[in-house]
Amino acid sequence: MTTKPIPKPAAKPEYTVIAGRKLSKGQLAYEQERAKAAGKSLEAWITAKIKAEEAEAQKAKPKPVKKPGLISRLLDKAHKPI
Template sequence: MDRKMTESQRAYEAKRAAKNGVSLDKWLQSKEQEKKAATEAKLPPAPAKPPGFFSRLMDRAHKPIKSKI
């Protein structure tokens, strides 16, 4: 990992690695790879939300008034 870990964090990660039967170095490398894979994943863009109540109200307020003559 590129950031420094405290002794308690290192001990916690060592326990997790031991529980999974892996050395601490391999455990930290796998965590780093998972993090990188998650950030590089191509997710489809979220669908556009319809405008809310106040947004619609402001849009109407800025439109000119239609006169029926």
């Protein structure tokens, strides 16, 4: 009888928390390059990125439902039983 070795669980990625965000090593390196290209510190870059995402989320909110027009209301009323 041969015994198979027990597989080791995959190593969990190490995260770094910056400005309330968890970043893996790869994400951290990418964001550092983006910050460097923008001429900002990493902290300032991520803070600006978060603000931009929040502003985008505000724009993406659905518009309020529009009240039906006169013709639609008259047609709905006409289809109701007496």
